Amino acid sequence: MATKKRYFGEWLLDFCSLACNELKQIFSDGGVMLIFFGAGLIYPLLYNVVYRNGILDDTPIAIVDEAACSESRRYIRELDATREVEVAYKCINMAEAEKLMQERKVKGIVLFPRDFGEKLQRMETATLSVYCDMSCFLYYKNALMATNHVMLQEIGQIQIERYAAAGFTGIEAAQLVQAVPYEENNPYNNAFSYSIFLLSAILLIIIQQAMFYGMSLLAGTQREQNRSFASLPGHLQGHGMGRIVLGRGFAYWGLWMIIGIYIASIVPAIFGLPQRGEFLNILILLLFYVTACVFFSMTFSTLIKKRETVFVLFLFMSPICVFLTGTSWPSAAIPGFWKYFSYIFPSTFGSQAFINMSTAGGDLSSAHDQMIALTIQTVVYFILATAAVYAENWVIRHKDEIEEKKEEFEKEIGIDFREEDIRIIRGEAGE
Amino acid sequence: MSTWNNIKAVVLRELRIFRQRPAYLLGSIGSITFCAIFFLTFFRDGLPHDLPIGIVDNDNSSMSRNFVQQMDATQLGKTVMFDSFEEAREAMMSGKITSICVIPEGMYADVSANRRPVFTYYLNGLYFVGGALAYKDILTMINLTNGAVQREFLRAKGVNEREIMGRIQPINIDTHQIGNTTTNYGYYLTNMMLPGMLELIIILVFIYSLGAELKYGTSKQLLKTTEGSILDALLGKMIVYTVLFSAIGLAIVLLLYHWMHFPIAGSIWNMFLAMILMVLACESLAIFIIGCLPIPRLALSVGALYSVLGFSLTGFTLPVEALPPFIQGWSAAFPLRHYYLFYVQEVYFGSGFAGWWPETIHLLIFLFLPLTVLPRLKGAFQNLNFPTN
Numbered sequence: 023m024a025t026k027k028r029y030f031g032e033w034l035l036d037f038c039s040l041a042c043n044e045l046k047q048i049f050s051d052g053g054v055m056l057i058f059f060g061a062g063l064i065y066p067l068l069y070n071v072v073y074r075n076g077i078l079d080d081t082p083i084a085i086v087d088e089a090a091c092s093e094s095r096r097y098i099r100e101l102d103a104t105r106e107v108e109v110a111y112k113c114i115n116m117a118e119a120e121k122l123m124q125e126r127k128v129k130g131i132v133l134f135p136r137d138f139g140e141k142l143q144r145m146e147t148a149t150l151s152v153y154c155d156m157s158c159f160l161y162y163k164n165a166l167m168a169t170n171h172v173m174l175q176e177i178g179q180i181q182i183e184r185y186a187a188a189g190f191t192g193i194e195a196a197q198l199v200q201a202v203p204y205e206e207n208n209p210y211n212n213a214f215s216y217s218i219f220l221l222s223a224i225l226l227i228i229i230q231q232a233m234f235y236g237m238s239l240l241a242g243t244q245r246e247q248n249r250s251f252a253s254l255p256g257h258l259q260g261h262g263m264g265r266i267v268l269g270r271g272f273a274y275w276g277l278w279m280i281i282g283i284y285i286a287s288i289v290p291a292i293f294g295l296p297q298r299g300e301f302l303n304i305l306i307l308l309l310f311y312v313t314a315c316v317f318f319s320m321t322f323s324t325l326i327k328k329r330e331t332v333f334v335l336f337l338f339m340s341p342i343c344v345f346l347t348g349t350s351w352p353s354a355a356i357p358g359f360w361k362y363f364s365y366i367f368p369s370t371f372g373s374q375a376f377i378n379m380s381t382a383g384g385d386l387s388s389a390h391d392q393m394i395a396l397t398i399q400t401v402v403y404f405i406l407a408t409a410a411v412y413a414e415n416w417v418i419r420h421k422d423e424i425e426e427k428k429e430e431f432e433k434e435i436g437i438d439f440r441e442e443d444i445r446i447i448r449g450e451a452g453e
Numbered sequence: 454m455s456t457w458n459n460i461k462a463v464v465l466r467e468l469r470i471f472r473q474r475p476a477y478l479l480g481s482i483g484s485i486t487f488c489a490i491f492f493l494t495f496f497r498d499g500l501p502h503d504l505p506i507g508i509v510d511n512d513n514s515s516m517s518r519n520f521v522q523q524m525d526a527t528q529l530g531k532t533v534m535f536d537s538f539e540e541a542r543e544a545m546m547s548g549k550i551t552s553i554c555v556i557p558e559g560m561y562a563d564v565s566a567n568r569r570p571v572f573t574y575y576l577n578g579l580y581f582v583g584g585a586l587a588y589k590d591i592l593t594m595i596n597l598t599n600g601a602v603q604r605e606f607l608r609a610k611g612v613n614e615r616e617i618m619g620r621i622q623p624i625n626i627d628t629h630q631i632g633n634t635t636t637n638y639g640y641y642l643t644n645m646m647l648p649g650m651l652e653l654i655i656i657l658v659f660i661y662s663l664g665a666e667l668k669y670g671t672s673k674q675l676l677k678t679t680e681g682s683i684l685d686a687l688l689g690k691m692i693v694y695t696v697l698f699s700a701i702g703l704a705i706v707l708l709l710y711h712w713m714h715f716p717i718a719g720s721i722w723n724m725f726l727a728m729i730l731m732v733l734a735c736e737s738l739a740i741f742i743i744g745c746l747p748i749p750r751l752a753l754s755v756g757a758l759y760s761v762l763g764f765s766l767t768g769f770t771l772p773v774e775a776l777p778p779f780i781q782g783w784s785a786a787f788p789l790r791h792y793y794l795f796y797v798q799e800v801y802f803g804s805g806f807a808g809w810w811p812e813t814i815h816l817l818i819f820l821f822l823p824l825t826v827l828p829r830l831k832g833a834f835q836n837l838n839f840p841t842n
Contacts, residue, residue, distance in 0.1 A: 053750040061758070071777065072765050078775040097624075123631075124802045146619040149627050156633035157797040158772050159641055163585065166628065173624050174596065180623045181603075197567045201602035202560070204572040204595050208588075211578025216771045219581040235757075239750070330668075333753050334480035334661050338488060338650050341764060345495060351638070352551065352583030354531075355501035357494055374548055377579050384546040391547070443469045448671050 033265055040269030041276075047240060048273065053329070057236040062281045065228050069221060070293040076217025081164040082110035083130040084119040091139025097150070097176055101132065106168035119153075129155040130165035142180065160216070210296070210382045221295055222381040223349040225285050226372040230315045231340050233278055238323040238332035246329055263408040271316045271407075278315070282308045286376065298383025307375050307389060310396040314368035317403030324410040347373040371395040459679040463689025466678055467662075474665075481658050485701050488650040489708060496639030503531040504587050507541040507550040510534065514561035520598055524554070529590040545577050551587040552576045564602060572598075582638065632716055632801035640715050644800065645769040645793060647705050648728070652735050652789045653760040655698050659739035660756045662690065663830075664749030672834035683831035687823065691736055695729075698736070702728035710800075718803030726813070727795040734788035734819035744826025747833035748840055763787040791815045 048054050083101070087094050102109040110128055113119040119131045131153040141148035152169050154162040178199050185195040211218045286304050290297050326332045345351055346364035353361070364370040375389035375396075382388070417424065471477050506524065510517050525532040533550055535541035541553045553575040557563070563570035574591050578584045600621045607617045633640050666672035679685035706724045709715045717724070742759070743752040766773070766784040773784045784790045791812045798808035833839055 053754065056751070056754050060754070065758075068762070069765070072762075072780055073771065074777045075775060076771060078772060124798070124804050124808060126797070141619075142623055144619075145616060145623075147622050147625050149625045151627045151629060153629045153631055155801070156630050156636075156641065157801050158769055159638075160770075160772060160775075162630065162636070169626055170592075173626055176624055177622065181620070184620070194567075197569055198603055198606055200599050201564050201567075201569065202572045202595065202599055203569055204574065207573065207575045208578045208584075209575060211584070214578050214581070214585060216581070216775075219579050220771075222579060328476070330661055330664065330749055330753050331476045331480070333757050334476055334657050335484070337657060337757050337761070338484045338653060340761060341646070341650070342488070342491060348548075349579065350581050351496065352501050352504055352580060352586075353548075354504055354583070355498050357497055360491070360495050378547050381579055382546045382577070384543070388543060388547040443473045446466055446469055447473065448669070448674055 033262075036262065036265045037269040037272070040266060041272045044270045044273035045277070047244075048236075048277065051240060051243065053243075054236045054240050057232055057239060058277065058281070061232040061235070062228065062278075063284065065232070066225055066285050066289040067292075069224060069228075070289060070295075073217035073221055074293070076215040076220070077213050078160045078164060078216075079105055080108035081106060081130065081161055082128045083107045083132060083165060084111040084113050084122050084128040085109055086113050086116055086119050086131060086133045088115075088136045089134040089138035091142075093142055093148075093176070093180070094134040094138055094150075097134070097172060098132075100172045100175065101168055104168040104171065106164035123153070123155060126155075129158075129161040132165075132169060145184075210298075218296060218381065219349060221290075221293075222377045223347050223373045224344060225289065226311065226376045227340070227343050227347070227369045229278065229282055229285055229312065230318070230367065230369040230372065231343070232281075233274065233315050234319040234322065234336070235332055237274060237319040238326040238336075239329055241323040242326045242329035242332060245327055263411050266411050267317070267320060267404065267407045271320060274316050274319070275312055278312045279308060282312050286380065290380065296381050296383075298381065299379040300385070303379050303386050304376075306386065307372070307379060307393070310393055310400070311368060311372040311375070314372075314396045314399040314403065317400055317407050318368050320407040321403050321410055324407075324414060343367055343369050346370050349373065349377060365395070365399075368396060368399050371399070456682070456685055459682060459685040460689040460692065462678045463675065463686055464693055466675070467690055467693040470662075470665075477658060477662065480661070481654055481697060481701065484654055485647075485651060485705070489647060489705065492643040492646050493639070493708075493713065496637075496643060499635060499637035499639050500529075501582065501586060501638075502528050504529055504583050504590070505533050505550040506530045506587055506591065507535050507544055507553040508532050509536075509538050509541050509553060509555045511558040512556045512560040516561040516564065517556045520556065520594065523597070524590070524594050527590055527594065529586050542575075545575065548577070548580055550577075551580060551583040552591060554591060632718060634716070644709065644715060644796065645767065645789075646764075647709070648702075648731065648792055648796075649764050649767065649789055651698070651702055651705065652731065652763055652787075652792075655694075655732060655735040656739045656742070656756045656760045657753065659690075659694055659736050660743050660752050661749070662694065663740065663743045664752055667747060667833060667837065667839065668749045670837055672837065676831075676834055683827055683834065686834075687740060687827075687830075694736060695732060698732040699729050702732050715800075717800045719799035719805060720803075723799045723805065723809070724796070727792055727799065727809070727816075730795075730813060730816040731788050731792045734791070734816045737819045737822045738788065740823040740830070741826055744823065744830040747830060763789045766790065767793050769793055785815070788816060788819060 048058070085098055087098065098109060101107055107130065111119070111122055113122065116131070116133065119128070122128045123131060133151040133153070135149070135151070138148045138150060150169075152165055154165045156162055181199045182195050185191070185198055190198060208214070283305070286308060287297070287301060323332075326335075346360065346367060347370050348356060348364070356364070371392035375392035378384045378388040378392075379386070386393070508521050508524070510521060521532050521534075524530050533544070535544065535553075538553070538555060541550070544550045545553055555573040555575075557570045557572065560570045560572070572595055574595075576584050576588050603621050604617055607620060612620065630636055666675050675686050676683065679689070703725055706721060706728055710717045710721050710724060739756065742756050743749075746752045746755060765771070766776070766780070766787055767789045768776075768784060773781050776784075795809045795812040798804045798812075802808060
């Protein structure tokens with residue numbers, strides 16, 4: 023019993039001293055502070071400012087009205103009245119409109135062919151052409167939505183007029199034209215705002231990425247100074263991986279829970295992003311997510327040997343993480359391999375859970391699968407982080423032997439140029 | 454020694470650094486290879502298909518079943534049946550389905566009796582592309598259903614089939630998607646994501662290359678190699694990196710427009726030019742950043758912050774005109790923005806020199822940036838009087 027008690031006491035003592043030591047490290051390193059507080063606190067604000075109004079209104083389009091009939095004129099008026107497009111130019115022929123498009127003064131062209139009015143009079147289908155600038159899909163979406171909505175409206179109008187001429191009016195005509203009226207609901211993102219969708223997805227990615235970069239920066243620094251991130255306190259004599267991982271992890275965890283609450287709860291409030299979830303649920307999500315991120319970062323920071331290389335080697339993963347969440351590109355269309363690849367990152371599940379709970383307003387059950395995935399990630403990354411600490415300690419203890427083997431190997435295959443390189447890069451003295 | 458010899462010595466020295474520290478080549482060639490494989494395989498489908506659309510069929514008539522079957526048969530949609538709206542709503546909230554169609558009770562009976570039952574649908578606009586495409590699919594299907602009802606009526610009245618079409622659909626739209634006829638998201642995004650990744654990589658790797666000289670105190674040796682000329686030193690470094698990054702850039706252009714057959718209206722040679730200009734502009738920016746802040750980690754952090762923002766401010770996803778007015782102007786500070794404007798002219802409109810010449814000038818202006826920081830950078834290289842960590 024006594025030994026057990028002593029063990030726990032010692033464990034707790036080590037745990038606390040490791041956590042305190044780590045916090046001291048974090049706060050005494052300017053680079054890490056810049057990433058944690060600069061990126062962690064300012065980046066979410068910056069993105070919110072950039073994407074403040076995520077809706078593209080009044081995309082300029084050009085009209086080529088060769089038909090010049092009352093129907094085409096009414097169509098044009100209604101197009102101009104839509105939210106999506108604005109009739110910026112009326113051109114006499116396609117060549118003029120094409121030139122405007124190439125000069126990027128308009129983002130779409132609507133052409134009413136010469137026979138548009140005639141065909142309507144003959145009760146045939148009249149076709150109008152829309153030419154879209156595909157360089158940005160929001161232009162295309164606007165041009166397409168506006169012309170299609172007006173088309174549906176116009177079809178109804180024309181049919182009502184025709185049925186009226188045939189003696190059907192009022193309810194009777196409406197029943198013929200639209201037997202099944204429909205009602206549209208887009209509850210979470212009413213106008214398909216680009217900002218609401220993107221910001222909900224990237225807020226939690228910022229947590230993961232900033233934590234990973236900061237932690238790697240610190241790990242790299244410590245490795246450079248030959249006191250590894252993973253090295254164990256002397257008295258442990260090679261045991262107690264758990265305390266190292268948990269003790270150091272706790273320092274990051276505490277810090278990032280605070281920054282996490284700021285990012286997930288305060289930032290959306292400042293910028294008026296929808297916050298339909300309950301604060302308690304968001305807090306529970308953060309508990310799971312930040313824990314998974316800590317062990318994830320700890321595992322992968324093992325790969326960083328030098329301080330700055332984390333940016334050079336891993337910054338490109340940030341935009342890729344956004345695609346992997348499945349919020350922009352639907353997860354139904356993500357190829358199998360990349361779907362499995364996305365399971366590596368806590369952000370995949372964290373973002374989805376955040377969108378479902380905070381933006382869509384679901385309760386914990388709407389993030390059920392994601393929570394389970396985050397728990398599995400936490401366990402797996404805890405084991406991997408412990409293994410990494412163990413492996414690194416082994417390497418540190420066998421450093422000389424490994425170095426010797428490496429030199430031998432280099433000599434053997436004839437790439438023994440290290441010394442000469444260093445001399446030329448660093449100067450004759452080999453400073 | 455002449456300038457030429459100085460530059461040659463720097464070039465040879467730089468190649469030795471590559472051999473010594475694999476991070477440079479791994480960070481440039483390795484990362485871009487990964488990105489190329491990622492984007493070209495991730496958007497393999499081009500346009501998503503079989504998006505899950507939830508159906509709550511309260512009617513269970515031949516008409517509603519027919520509607521569900523037709524919806525399932527569309528390329529975009531795949532129907533998922535739910536017994537109650539509550540279940541469907543939870544599935545939509547948790548992102549499992551893109552949308553819900555609620556077929557009202559007694560729809561068939563109401564349609565037959567001219568009572569106009571209301572069909573309701575719900576979209577999840579938070580899963581952006583999926584939501585928008587499901588919206589399009591549902592709208593098409595419900596209008597076709599209405600058309601079918603009307604067709605039955607007209608047939609009963611004895612209108613012939615040829616005329617029925619003109620009556621059901623008096624107006625039709627014929628859409629022309631210029632430069633991307635199949636609405637392929639892969640073309641749209643990969644075209645810009647890969648150069649964007651290259652921009653990010655150039656800025657970081659080049660800042661790191663210059664910063665490492667400061668960090669390891671080798672910058673004195675670098676200046677010694679060029680007999681104290683910072684210009685020669687930077688030129689030598691730029692030659693090595695321009696060759697490296699241009700080769701990567703040209704490989705990207707070849708990969709996209711030649712091997713993968715991405716549509717291009719203009720000439721691939723002009724895209725080579727755009728790429729090389731962007732490489733030079735990004736390198737100049739990197740020199741400018743490290744020149745202003747000769748502290749390697751600060752410069753790298755600023756470079757990282759800047760280059761990630763480049764994706765947002767280039768305006769290929771959310772156009773620049775939709776950004777807040779005080780942000781719009783900043784887009785000009787990103788070489789990627791000018792590359793984008795160049796690429797739109799060449800790839801979509803094929804307008805050639807007349808279309809994109811202003812962008813070449815804008816990109817060349819970036820080359821003047823390093824000149825403003827030369828003295829400061831030389832001082833830092835010579836005296837190593839800035840913190841290295």
